Amino acid sequence: MCCLxxxxxxYTQCGHGVTLPDEMINCENSNCRWSPFHPLTCxxxxxxxxxxxxxxxxxxYNPHINALCPACVARQQQQQ
Numbered sequence: 001m002c003c004l005x006x007x008x009x010x011y012t013q014c015g016h017g018v019t020l021p022d023e024m025i026n027c028e029n030s031n032c033r034w035s036p037f038h039p040l041t042c043x044x045x046x047x048x049x050x051x052x053x054x055x056x057x058x059x060x061y062n063p064h065i066n067a068l069c070p071a072c073v074a075r076q077q078q079q080q
Contacts, residue, residue: 002027002034004058009065016069017062025059 007020030037032052042051068076 001029001052001056002032003056005061006058007061007063009069010062011069011072012064012066013068014072016072018069022058 003025005023005025007023008017009020010017024034027035028037029035029052030039031050032038033047034055038051067073
């Protein structure tokens with residue numbers, strides 16, 4: 001099923017987090033209304049009965065990156 005991917009990078013050297021824009025993850029299921037493989041000819045009311053109408057719960061990732069966040073890197077470069 002199609003869903004959103006939500007990523008928040010956590011930078012361990014400064015403790016800051018940066019939330020990235022949500023990304024749509026498309027499935028390849030022709031019975032999913034949100035899929036690029038859903039036929040254009042599939043219309044209500046039959047689509048409401050035969051096709052999935054909801055996206056699944058968002059995938060959430062919080063990778064911990066052993067580095068400074070981009071803002072801290074920029075601040076460090078300005079001080080030099």
